[in-house]
Amino acid sequence: MAETKNADEIFKEFKEHSIAEFFKKNRQMLGYSGKVRSLVTVVHEYVTNSLDASEEAGILPDIGVIVTNVGEEKYKVVEYDNGPGIPKNHIGRALATMLAGTKFHRYMQQRGQQGIGAAGCTLFAQITTGKPIFAKSSTGAGKGYSCNIAVDTVHNKPIITNMVEISEDFKGLRVEGEFADVKYENGEHGIYEYLRRTVLSNPHARIKFIDPEGKEYVFERAIEKQPERPEPVKPHPLGIFVNDLLDFAKASDSRKLSSFLVDAFARVTSNKVNELREIAKGVDFDKDPRALTWPEAEELIKAIKAVKWIAPDATQIKAIGSEQIRIALKNILDPEFMHVVERKPKVFRGGIPFIVEAAVAFGGSAGRKTDKGYEGNILRFANRVPLLFDNSSCAITAATRGVDWKRYNIDIENQPVSVFVNVSSVYIPYSGVGKEAIAQEDEIIDEIKLAVMDAARGVQHYVSGKQKIAGETSRYKMIMRYTKQLAKDLSNITGADQKNVERDIEKLVAKHYPKATGADEDDAASDEGKVGKEADEKKQRSLEDGSEEDD
Ligand SMILES: Nc1ncnc2c1ncn2[C@@H]1O[C@H](COP(=O)(O)OP(=O)(O)OP(=O)(O)O)[C@@H](O)[C@H]1O
Ligand SMILES: [Mg+2]
Structure with missing residues (x-):
């Protein structure tokens, strides 16, 4: 035994x-x-x-x-x-x-x-x-x-x-x-x-x-300018949990709980503390914050949720910026076409602001070359740090997969497409200590999805144009395979010169499929590409003056 x-x-x-x-x-x-x-x-x-x-x-x-x-x-x-x-x-x-x-x-x-x-x-x-x-x-x-x-x-x-x-x-x-x-x-x-x-x-x-x-x-550096430096910010009360509140309280050097709340958190004024006092009756707001207990902290957090707050200040979140992303993508992927989107700050868990930036790049070195052709890839970033692993548990992957790509005429499985997403925040909720994936918080997923859809919309025309060309080219090639035989038969029947007939048929087919022969310089792709680029620039300008519409 x-x-x-x-x-x-x-x-x-x-x-x-x-x-x-x-x-x-x-x-x-x-x-x-x-x-x-x-x-x-x-x-x-x-x-x-x-x-x-x-x-x-x-x-x-x-x-x-x-x-x-x-x-x-x-x-x-x-x-x-x-x-x-x-x-x-x-x-x-x-x-x-x-x-x-x-x-x-x-x-x-x-x-x-x-x-x-x-x-x-x-x-x-x-x-x-x-x-x-x-x-x-x-x-x-x-x-x-x-x-x-x-x-x-x-x-x-x-x-x-x-x-x-x-x-x-x-x-x-x-x-x-x-x-x-x-x-x-x-x-x-x-x-x-x-x-x-x-x-x-x-x-x-x-x-x-x-x-x-x-x-x-x-x-090499593509931009000679230092990015704007973020400054430390105070957390918004809606973004914290009971244990965070206790941690902050223990580290505080305020004399009273009430002044600790005003000092440690954003948007907390003495008026707000009075409102909290009315709700959290069991909490002594004059006590030493370091002596705050778990039940008191719990009651405080409940009260915080019941009070109306001004949204957190997002000015200390520094996104990469759409112009910088554009330059970087051009430098590294050199795509045929791209569309970059910078969204306005949003909030998750009620009090943590974040900003999503997204881009869809098509052609050039975008996507991944495989034995069978191309496949699209997702370039994930959190506060500018590339995330290479734990792909499947990441909010960016979930959001991107959730997009109905067909709607934008994009075949994400088989085309040279790169989807770029960067999430910036003072606090990124990683799904593990290894910081390789962003936790799948609903608010973050929804926001990424909107950004990616917006970017996809921006390349849609260009990709459809490309597809039109590809379709016409293959039809053109197929018809051209028969022109010789057809010219020979027609010449036999009519007695006309075979070479002349063949040339006339070729001209006729080429006129029908101008995109395939490149005869049409202003073809759909370059045309829509231009339109896309102009739209892109217009959008960029509107972004700069902050008039970007929010959907
Ligand atoms: N290359 C560096 N130059 C100057 N200071 C550095 C450098 N690398 C590390 N440090 C200092 O060492 C500290 C510890 O780095 P460490 O990577 O352990 O933590 P962190 O970057 O703060 O957080 P994380 O664990 O998320 O990486 C940094 O906060 C910074 O102050
Ligand atoms: Mg570090």
């Missing part, structure tokens, strides 16, 4: 684990599942950090990524930027402490949200190769240093070794790490594609990439 244990013995093994210890055991939650995906995740974490840091510092990012094969399923990743760098006394917290970043309690539209990404990479290197990360950084002249860095997982603390000061004159951060149990792959889910999509949504960035074969790719 198996040995039995009493409660004391069982609970002897009970101990608290650090968050680093937790992620060491659950690395898939950080995106480290699957060999190809794991390697992309490393690049993704470092590149998004570089973009965030340079954006905050107002620097046009110059980023480099070098991937080299250093053994069986083992790769070295080097990533560097020209950003602000990390001060020496913060490097440990930045690259090797989970949840230590500044952003966790800050409501601001940035790519990074949790303060986990960089330490996650360090942890992943450590658990797959036993090696620390090498970091080199400088925040300006004379402030350079390099060191090795690892995570003490038991205590979620950094272990820094070999700290050396360097006199080299540079600014930015360079990280180097070796990762095993990973694979490099080209294609839809590879690093090259990830970086290509990154410049698509960040046309202000220049990215150089050297792949494991030593091939060098440079994605």
Whole structure:
């Protein structure tokens, strides 16, 4: 019989684990599942950090990524930027402490949200190769240093070794790490594609990439202008849950609950607090906010839902902008035709504003070339970060699949079409810690669908024109196959010269199908293409003066 244990013995093994210890055991939650995906995740974490840091510092990012094969399923990743760098006394917290970043309690539209990404990479290197990360950084002249860095997982603390000061004159951060149990792959889910999509949504960035074969790719900056920098905002009361309210209250330094509410949240005035007082009778608004209890917070949230609020301010949400998207798409996909849509801010969960931008691009390098021809693809982005994985659970996929493409004469399965969608918000509801898919919130799905339909409508005429040409061309070719025989027969019957008859028939057919022969310069496609482009420009102008109609 198996040995039995009493409660004391069982609970002897009970101990608290650090968050680093937790992620060491659950690395898939950080995106480290699957060999190809794991390697992309490393690049993704470092590149998004570089973009965030340079954006905050107002620097046009110059980023480099070098991937080299250093053994069986083992790769070295080097990533560097020209950003602000990390001060020496913060490097440990930045690259090797989970949840230590500044952003966790800050409501601001940035790519990074949790303060986990960089330490996650360090942890992943450590658990797959036993090696620390090498970091080199400088925040300006004379402030350079390099060191090795690892995570003490038991205590979620950094272990820094070999700290050396360097006199080299540079600014930015360079990280180097070796990762095993990973694979490099080209294609839809590879690093090259990830970086290509990154410049698509960040046309202000220049990215150089050297792949494991030593091939060098440079994605040049398409725009020399720094995007508008978002500022931290206060959360709207309708966008928070009970536990968020408690977290904010615990971190507060206000003396009273009432002043905490006014200070911590947007749109809360003392008048509103009085309204809340009338409803949440069981809550003492004069108490220390740090002493707020769960039942009180629950009652407050209920009261918040019962009060009328001014909608949240969306001015701190910075979308990419339709002109920038147009330039980026032209630069990377060079489509024959495209239509870009920037929607007005909307709100989900009652209090979290977000903006959807969408584009449909047709032809050029849009879509994906396959053995059988072409197929359409969806380019998903959240706050300008490309999402390559967890496709099926993403709100963007759900919304795009929900569009009735036939209505727009687009065959999304068999045509060179790319659907571009970027969702911007101070808070993106990701469906997992790996941040690869946007949760399927109804309000977000509906809004994406409207944006995509709008963009599809914009290319509809052009695509129909193309289809008309394709149809005419095939009919023209079929008829032309019989002209020789027909001319011969007619010449036999009438005695007319066969060559002349053939020429006359050809002329007649060509007149009937001008689009197929290209005789008609102003054919449907280019005509409608022009109309589409003009409409596009007109729309752009209306967008700029904010008169875009909302459907
Ligand atoms: N290239 C960089 N240049 C300057 N600072 C950086 C750089 N990379 C990271 N940091 C700093 O380190 C912090 C931690 O980065 P980390 O990736 O762990 O978290 P995050 O980006 O805030 O959130 P997320 O977990 O969502 O990525 C960042 O918030 C930033 O302050
Ligand atoms: Mg990050």
